[in-house]
Amino acid sequence: MYLVTTSHLGPDARRTSAASEALDRGDLTSSELTALLDAFVEIDPADNEVHDPHVIVTGRGAKLIIRTSRGRLQVYDVRDHAAPAVEMTVAGVLQRLDRVETTSPFAQAEELPAPTAPHHGIAFAMLALGLILNGYILYSVFYVESVNKKVEVKLLTDADEIKAKEATLAGIYATGAKTGDRVIEIGAAGQVHFYEIGAKGPINDLKDTYRIGRRDGLLCVTTTDSGVIDLVGDTLVYYRDVYQRRRPSP
Amino acid sequence: MLIIGILAAASVPALKKNAINARSSAVMNDLRVYSGAFQAYAQEHGDWPPGGAAPGVFPAGMDGYLSATNWSRTTPIGGNYQFATQSPQGGGRYAAVIIISSTSNNPVSSDFNQLSDIDKKLDDGNLNTGNLFLGYRNYPVFVLEH
Numbered sequence: 001m002y003l004v005t006t007s008h009l010g011p012d013a014r015r016t017s018a019a020s021e022a023l024d025r026g027d028l029t030s031s032e033l034t035a036l037l038d039a040f041v042e043i044d045p046a047d048n049e050v051h052d053p054h055v056i057v058t059g060r061g062a063k064l065i066i067r068t069s070r071g072r073l074q075v076y077d078v079r080d081h082a083a084p085a086v087e088m089t090v091a092g093v094l095q096r097l098d099r100v101e102t103t104s105p106f107a108q109a110e111e112l113p114a115p116t117a118p119h120h121g122i123a124f125a126m127l128a129l130g131l132i133l134n135g136y137i138l139y140s141v142f143y144v145e146s147v148n149k150k151v152e153v154k155l156l157t158d159a160d161e162i163k164a165k166e167a168t169l170a171g172i173y174a175t176g177a178k179t180g181d182r183v184i185e186i187g188a189a190g191q192v193h194f195y196e197i198g199a200k201g202p203i204n205d206l207k208d209t210y211r212i213g214r215r216d217g218l219l220c221v222t223t224t225d226s227g228v229i230d231l232v233g234d235t236l237v238y239y240r241d242v243y244q245r246r247r248p249s250p
Numbered sequence: 251m252l253i254i255g256i257l258a259a260a261s262v263p264a265l266k267k268n269a270i271n272a273r274s275s276a277v278m279n280d281l282r283v284y285s286g287a288f289q290a291y292a293q294e295h296g297d298w299p300p301g302g303a304a305p306g307v308f309p310a311g312m313d314g315y316l317s318a319t320n321w322s323r324t325t326p327i328g329g330n331y332q333f334a335t336q337s338p339q340g341g342g343r344y345a346a347v348i349i350i351s352s353t354s355n356n357p358v359s360s361d362f363n364q365l366s367d368i369d370k371k372l373d374d375g376n377l378n379t380g381n382l383f384l385g386y387r388n389y390p391v392f393v394l395e396h
Contacts, residue, residue, distance in 0.1 A: 130253075130255065130256050133256055133259070134255055134256060134259040137259040137260060137262060137263060138259060138262065140263060141262045141263055141266050144360075144361045144362075144363075145361070145362040145363060146360040146361065146362060147360050147361075147362050147365060147377065147384055147388045148360050148388055175338040176336075176338070178336060179300070179301055179302040179335070179336070180301050180302060180334050180335055180336045180337045180338070181336075181338060182338060182386065197302070198302040198303065198304060199300060199301070199302030199303060199310070200302070203302070203303070203304040203305075204304065204305065204351060226387065227387070238386075239340065239385065239386050239387060239388070240340045240341035241338045241339070241340070241341060241386065242341070
């Protein structure tokens with residue numbers, strides 16, 4: 001069934017009627033609509049020009065405005081005002097009215113070519129890559145691998161043990177007693193003194209502080225700025241040189 | 251802008267390498283000149299000059315062999331040159347060595363790449379062996395006589 005309204009059309013739809021501006025003809029069957037449209041195309045061209053008669057038909061699939069021109073039907077889609085008129089036969093009009101869109105309203109959008117994505121993603125990726133690369137280069141430039149490696153020392157925590165070890169450790173240790181030999185003086189209160197026996201007295205004189213700890217289970221002295229001194233029996237080992245304890249003169 | 255930044259940053263390692271190379275060459279040149287001077291002294295006197303001078307202090311008896319100005323200046327890698335005899339270094343004792351020692355406010359570079367580069371140019375490339383190695387407090391030691 002088709003809901004039909006005519007405008008400026010007489011009852012038989014074959015003539016115009018200035019009086020019947022809009023006439024609701026109710027629901028028509030396809031054959032009734034066919035008869036109406038067949039009559040409508042035969043309308044007098046002069047009257048047609050003056051009164052602009054037209055038929056508005058609502059079907060399952062479309063709502064159309066139909067005009068006539070030179071014996072042909074000019075069909076407009078109500079939902080698409082901008083679209084130009086399409087010339088159709090009566091059968092074509094019926095087909096158009098019955099055609100139900102089965103695709104989802106989103107189908108059109110899905111079928112549309114994807115909008116060209118702005119290149120922000122690529123630009124951002126390039127920027128990030130550039131920054132990472134710059135960071136890596138600068139890090140590698142300013143990172144200095146030192147020959148003075150950090151040594152893991154587990155410091156003693158027992159106050160009594162520390163005091164006892166410091167007392168035992170305190171003393172003067174040396175690689176020898178001639179010019180060029182080196183001396184390490186360990187105090188009982190956490191001070192350590194390094195120097196070399198020079199021609200005219202101590203040279204390369206350096207004072208530091210120390211704490212006692214263990215490295216690989218062995219006792220050692222770790223200093224603030226001078227690295228680690230290993231304790232091996234009654235001797236010290238510092239940068240692979242052995243320092244013997246100097247016995248106090250009798 | 252980004253590309254310029256990358257190119258600029260990429261050129262920095264090359265500049266750093268050039269700086270390391272230049273310092274290594276300068277140290278190598280110094281050590282060759284100084285070792286030649288000490289050896290000349292030893293040849294003429296039958297023994298090495300006396301050691302026991304502090305870093306940067308002109309070794310006794312080296313007048314006419316060494317430039318006092320050059321000897322006392324800061325080395326290209328920091329610190330000062332020091333001549334020592336019977337010097338305990340790295341578990342051994344060396345008859346004559348030139349040490350690059352840190353002095354107050356003038357530390358020797360501890361840059362592994364810098365020191366390795368000098369060793370590669372002058373010795374065996376290993377900082378623990380050969381005639382150039384790291385001794386007391388990881389100061390570079392150049393052996394004149396074992």
